[in-house]
Amino acid sequence: MPAEPMPRKAHARDPGSLLTRQIAELAGSQSHVSVQRERPWASITFAGTRYCLTIDLEGETNPEEWQKLAELLPDHEFAIPGHFVADILVTEQSEKRMGVEALLIFDPVQPPRPH
DSSP states (O other): OOOOOOOOOOOTTOHHHHHHHHHHHHHOTTEEEEEEEEEEEEOSSOEEEEEEEEEEEOSOOOHHHHHHHHHHGGGOOOOOTTEEEEEEEEEEEOSSEEEEEEEEEEOSSSOOOOO
16 A cells, blocks of 8 residues: 655745656656655765655656656756755656656755745
8 A cells, every 4th residue: 555645835936846846747747745754864974855756657658758757867957046956866667657766965066045
């Protein structure tokens, strides 16, 4: 049984919301992206958040387009002010669902702008 999405208060400029929205744009209108888990992450040098997401396809799927998305995600440049995607990988993939883990790091060079 699939895990239920994590309830969260999302703001339009929240890094997780921006990441989710940008992945949804890449996946297309027949997709639904949800955050399954979100947890703080830190090393000696950097801090950020690790996101576990699912992309669910609704309707007909084109296996070639689905595979293109899986190949595109790790190299895509996401625009998330004050953060950068340090790592993103596809952890599982079936005909209608893709599991994705992403690590967003606070960007020490480009801090987020105040709202």
